[in-house]
Amino acid sequence: MSVIINDTCINCGACIDECPVEAIVDEDDNPEGEDIYYVYSNKCVECVGHHDEPACATACPTEGCITWDNIGESPEHRSDITDEQRSSKEPVVE
Secondary structure: EEEEOOOOOOOOOOOHHOOOOOOOEOOHOOOOOOOOEEEEOOOOOOOOOOOOOOOOHOOOOOOOEEOOOOOOOOOOOOOOHHHHHHHHOOOOOO
16 A cells, blocks of 8 residues: 555545546445545555645645555555654655
């Protein structure tokens, strides 16, 4: 995973509209069955090559809703984000 949407998600749709690689799905398509939006780890590129920071987090109106997660299968990730930031689930934007 690259970024993750946590349970403070209000299902507003702002992140879906901003994702350049269509890695985010709404609560109806969440494969984990949760009532929050979901980021597919194998698609998320943390907006590398698209934006200066993940556009989903910039667009999200809920503070701290989108956090860094451990690097998984995603094809690209931000090299300036430390393992500590990822393991502590630090918010992508403050």
